[in-house]
Amino acid sequence: MNVEFMLNGRKVSALIEADDSLYTVLRALGMYSVKCGCETTNCGLCTVHMDGKAVLSCSVPAARCAGHEITTLEGMQDEAKLLGSCLAGEGAEQCGFCAPGMMMNVFALAKENPHATDDEIDAFLAGNLCRCSGYVSQRRAVKKYLSIKAGEVCV
Amino acid sequence: MSEQKRGRVIGGVGKPVPKKDAPALLTGKPVYTADIAPKDCLCVKLLHSPHAHAMIEEIDVSRAQKMPGVACILTYKDVPDVRFTQAGQTYPEFSPYDRLILDRHLRCVGDPVAIVAAETEKQALAAMKLIRVKYQVLEAILDAKQAMDNQTLIHPEENWRALVPSCGADNRRNLVAMGEDAHGDVEAELAACDIVIDQEYSTQANQQCMMETFRAFTRMDYYGRLEIVSSTQVPFHVRRIIATALDIPKSRVRVVKPRIGGGFGAKQTAVCEQYPAIVTMKTGRPAMIIYTREESMTLSSPRHAMTMHVRLGAMKDGTIRAIDLHTLSNSGAYGEHGPTTVGLSGHKSIPLYTHHMKAFRFAWHTVYTNTMSAGAYRGYGATQGLFAVESAVNELAHALNMDPAALREHNIVREGEAMPAYYGETAASCAVDRCIARAKEMIGWEKKYPARTLENGHIRAVGMALAMQGSGISNVDTGAVMIRLGDDGIYNMSIGATDMGTGCDTILAQMAAQSLECPVDNITVHGVDTDTSPYDCGSYASSTTYVTGMAVVKTCEELRKKIIRVGAQLLDCAEGEVLFEGDRVVKADASVSVTLAEIANAHMMAGYEDISACISSGSPVSPPPFMCGCAEIDLDPMTGEVNVVDYVGVVDCGTVINPNLAMRQTEGGLLQGIGMALYERPTLDHLGRTVSNSFLQYKIPARIDAPSIRVEFEPSYEPTGPFGAKSIGEIVINTPSPAIADAVYNACGVRVRHLPITSEKVLLGERE
Numbered sequence: 001m002n003v004e005f006m007l008n009g010r011k012v013s014a015l016i017e018a019d020d021s022l023y024t025v026l027r028a029l030g031m032y033s034v035k036c037g038c039e040t041t042n043c044g045l046c047t048v049h050m051d052g053k054a055v056l057s058c059s060v061p062a063a064r065c066a067g068h069e070i071t072t073l074e075g076m077q078d079e080a081k082l083l084g085s086c087l088a089g090e091g092a093e094q095c096g097f098c099a100p101g102m103m104m105n106v107f108a109l110a111k112e113n114p115h116a117t118d119d120e121i122d123a124f125l126a127g128n129l130c131r132c133s134g135y136v137s138q139r140r141a142v143k144k145y146l147s148i149k150a151g152e153v154c155v
Numbered sequence: 156m157s158e159q160k161r162g163r164v165i166g167g168v169g170k171p172v173p174k175k176d177a178p179a180l181l182t183g184k185p186v187y188t189a190d191i192a193p194k195d196c197l198c199v200k201l202l203h204s205p206h207a208h209a210m211i212e213e214i215d216v217s218r219a220q221k222m223p224g225v226a227c228i229l230t231y232k233d234v235p236d237v238r239f240t241q242a243g244q245t246y247p248e249f250s251p252y253d254r255l256i257l258d259r260h261l262r263c264v265g266d267p268v269a270i271v272a273a274e275t276e277k278q279a280l281a282a283m284k285l286i287r288v289k290y291q292v293l294e295a296i297l298d299a300k301q302a303m304d305n306q307t308l309i310h311p312e313e314n315w316r317a318l319v320p321s322c323g324a325d326n327r328r329n330l331v332a333m334g335e336d337a338h339g340d341v342e343a344e345l346a347a348c349d350i351v352i353d354q355e356y357s358t359q360a361n362q363q364c365m366m367e368t369f370r371a372f373t374r375m376d377y378y379g380r381l382e383i384v385s386s387t388q389v390p391f392h393v394r395r396i397i398a399t400a401l402d403i404p405k406s407r408v409r410v411v412k413p414r415i416g417g418g419f420g421a422k423q424t425a426v427c428e429q430y431p432a433i434v435t436m437k438t439g440r441p442a443m444i445i446y447t448r449e450e451s452m453t454l455s456s457p458r459h460a461m462t463m464h465v466r467l468g469a470m471k472d473g474t475i476r477a478i479d480l481h482t483l484s485n486s487g488a489y490g491e492h493g494p495t496t497v498g499l500s501g502h503k504s505i506p507l508y509t510h511h512m513k514a515f516r517f518a519w520h521t522v523y524t525n526t527m528s529a530g531a532y533r534g535y536g537a538t539q540g541l542f543a544v545e546s547a548v549n550e551l552a553h554a555l556n557m558d559p560a561a562l563r564e565h566n567i568v569r570e571g572e573a574m575p576a577y578y579g580e581t582a583a584s585c586a587v588d589r590c591i592a593r594a595k596e597m598i599g600w601e602k603k604y605p606a607r608t609l610e611n612g613h614i615r616a617v618g619m620a621l622a623m624q625g626s627g628i629s630n631v632d633t634g635a636v637m638i639r640l641g642d643d644g645i646y647n648m649s650i651g652a653t654d655m656g657t658g659c660d661t662i663l664a665q666m667a668a669q670s671l672e673c674p675v676d677n678i679t680v681h682g683v684d685t686d687t688s689p690y691d692c693g694s695y696a697s698s699t700t701y702v703t704g705m706a707v708v709k710t711c712e713e714l715r716k717k718i719i720r721v722g723a724q725l726l727d728c729a730e731g732e733v734l735f736e737g738d739r740v741v742k743a744d745a746s747v748s749v750t751l752a753e754i755a756n757a758h759m760m761a762g763y764e765d766i767s768a769c770i771s772s773g774s775p776v777s778p779p780p781f782m783c784g785c786a787e788i789d790l791d792p793m794t795g796e797v798n799v800v801d802y803v804g805v806v807d808c809g810t811v812i813n814p815n816l817a818m819r820q821t822e823g824g825l826l827q828g829i830g831m832a833l834y835e836r837p838t839l840d841h842l843g844r845t846v847s848n849s850f851l852q853y854k855i856p857a858r859i860d861a862p863s864i865r866v867e868f869e870p871s872y873e874p875t876g877p878f879g880a881k882s883i884g885e886i887v888i889n890t891p892s893p894a895i896a897d898a899v900y901n902a903c904g905v906r907v908r909h910l911p912i913t914s915e916k917v918l919l920g921e922r923e
């Protein structure tokens with residue numbers, strides 16, 4: 001079947017099978033920032049936005065996207081650069097494989113709770129696993145990013 | 156390396172520069188294996204054995220082969236009868252040659268029965284369902300203690316081969332390795348001791364759980380050679396392994412490493428490359444395999460589970476006189492890294508207590524069983540051995556009513572001491588005493604040891620452990636670095652070391668910037684392609700900073716000489732009359748100078764020598780980094796639940812090249828260690844099937860589980876290392892298990908000797 005949706009601000013149409021996940025379709029459309037780390041919705045690597053809210057693309061049927069707006073890191077490059085510089089400044093990325101999914105979830109957090117505390121950050125991002133960093137530095141980087149967004153810190 | 160103070164070094168040694176690949180990684184660019192694979196790759200899937208031990212009696216692929224989209228289906232009848240090892244080690248490997256790409260004899264649940272390649276994943280899976288297999292089920296050995304001299308043989312085959320017979324491998328006894336190392340008369344010393352701690356400890360087969368599972372794609376290049384693009388830590392070893400497995404000349408294989416989504420040792424084994432490789436050889440088509448998380452949990456290369464028997468002898472005043480350690484290691488169905496990991500369990504634990512030690516004995520057996528083959532995981536045996544020895548030292552402290560910190564201070568190895576249990580090497584750089592002192596201060600040891608009860612009934616307690624590791628494998632590991640001067644004075648550095656997220660591309664560039672007196676941005680780094688990169692054994696055994704780092708230093712020295720020569724030629728004076736100042740070569744009297752850009756551009760014209768250098772480096776020693784870790788836990792005596800609330804790590808890794816990256820490695824390694832200590836529990840059922848096959852059953856620490864982790868460095872200066880550096884990557888995982896185990900004891904008197912320290916064990920222990 002054919003499904004049409006908005007991808008990073010552009011209308012796309014994709015030929016899909018009924019059991020295709022949004023993850024599979026996004027990769028096929030060249031959205032390589034989207035990663036997969038499990039089959040059980042536990043890792044958060046595949047996080048993208050659907051109508052501005054974070055979803056796990058591995059568990060969203062592609063067919064359900066018809067008419068919706070999907071955003072991946074490819075569509076948020078300016079934000080990615082800003083958050084990315086906070087992360088890199090802390091050395092908070094090592095292999096970086098977890099980064100795109102985690103960053104998409106941080107963007108969702110910034111919208112929903114722009115003044116999140118440490119605990120709120122950890123709770124919001126709890127589903128985004130990272131095996132390399134130990135998380136401490138990522139939390140610091142996210143805090144910094146949130147305060148830049150809130151205008152509390154100049155870049 | 157002497158007086159290089161004049162140049163304008165930016166981002167050199169000791170600076171927290173961001174990783175060179177950060178901008179690409181943090182904007183989601185397609186840089187990993189699966190992102191850059193050709194679109195027309197065949198999808199490769201494996202049919203796995205449902206039995207722990209079986210023979211294929213019949214296999215029928217005829218119906219499967221006719222399914223739409225199927226390009227090929229391979230069984231044991233289609234592969235070369237040449238045994239090899241998947242272990243990424245320097246040739247001749249210690250690991251026995253005991254594998255075929257596909258074998259009739261299946262030795263663990265998950266062992267591949269057939270390879271299916273089809274246009275799409277769905278087609279491959281549909282075809283796989285139609286393969287008919289009749290198995291003859293054999294008696295399985297699941298318990299390592301039953302394996303040696305069992306009448307069931309796991310590798311009875313005639314062409315099984317141990318390349319290094321001295322490691323004691325014997326397939327007729329299910330033995331992957333056995334051996335002994337000793338110094339002094341351990342029995343006599345133990346007999347003379349006032350007290351002997353005599354206990355057994357065990358550690359589990361942890362999964363590395365790097366976020367990017369195993370994967371590789373293969374294709375034929377325009378010269379008819381096999382190109383392998385793989386998420387691997389050991390590209391040069393993969394070239395040899397795959398050529399051996401396919402029985403083709405090594406000249407026909409090329410391996411390229413893109414960015415890697417984590418490895419932690421898992422990818423020091425060629426877990427998956429052979430499957431797409433043989434598909435490409437048979438079909439001529441590009442092929443790709445991507446392990447599911449389930450496959451990565453059930454047919455991969457986890458930590459060797461070990462059972463360790465320690466006898467630790469001491470005098471009443473706490474003087475440790477002798478350690479006797481026996482390790483039984485479970486290598487699983489194949490021998491990958493079996494002979495080598497076990498060695499570290501003693502050689503990287505016993506030497507910590509060298510100071511008064513009169514004798515030691517370390518004996519080991521590594522056995523085959525019908526479980527998934529083990530491999531390399533950060534710590535590589537040292538983690539296991541240190542859990543046992545550090546736990547025994549803590550038990551000794553309690554038996555003698557001594558503070559475990561004081562007991563350690565009394566016995567630890569001092570700088571300059573020879574360590575008989577560490578291959579006789581000397582601790583040329585060692586700040587473990589300062590690590591202990593600082594860790595005590597940071598955690599508040601004097602006030603908090605051993606425990607206090609909170610108002611809510613929970614108990615807060617602290618525990619301590621030490622660790623050591625190596626820096627590369629002495630006399631074996633080698634790395635080469637090539638640096639070329641290019642247009643306008645930039646440098647192109649080619650390395651064979653593999654950055655798997657560790658940041659080695661960046662820290663090696665920092666060392667080059669320091670040596671060449673230039674900004675780190677002037678150094679471009681080119682990752683690994685076995686056709687063009689200088690040889691490097693790969694990134695494992697904590698070798699990159701120390702071994703490859705030294706190659707950077709030597710290469711830069713050579714390059715400076717050449718720059719000076721061409722500079723002098725351009726200035727029309729003798730070499731001895733000029734100095735290199737990073738961005739220019741000047742005459743010593745400062746009368747004339749020529750810029751690096753001018754030198755670079757000139758040497759690309761006829762009449763000048765080429766300005767490039769390539770030097771390899773290895774080391775006759777493997778200087779150990781040291782570390783002290785302290786855990787503070789919160790224990791709920793009603794439920795047995797243990798939570799780490801604070802973890803302090805103080806590391807002596809010699810000179811810290813990049814504090815940001817070293818700090819992150821430490822924090823990440825400590826958290827992996829905490830997961831190993833408390834809840835990472837690989838579980839088999841009674842038929843040998845891995846039940847912990849997803850993140851649901853095999854829980855790794857998430858953000859909300861992570862305690863406060865505080866890290867500091869107490870650098871020593873390693874005379875044989877680049878800028879005084881030693882290693883950092885592995886040591887950091889070693890302290891949490893023994894430190895947390897002792898904190899639990901301090902909280903409630905329960906001694907957990909078999910990891911992980913689950914609430915059930917604590918609660919049941921309390922009831923006893």
Ligand code: FES
Nearest residue numbers: 037041043044058
């Ligand atoms: S891939 Fe793991 S949550 Fe989607």
Ligand code: FES
Nearest residue numbers: 094096098130132
């Ligand atoms: S940086 Fe490697 S998984 Fe997060």
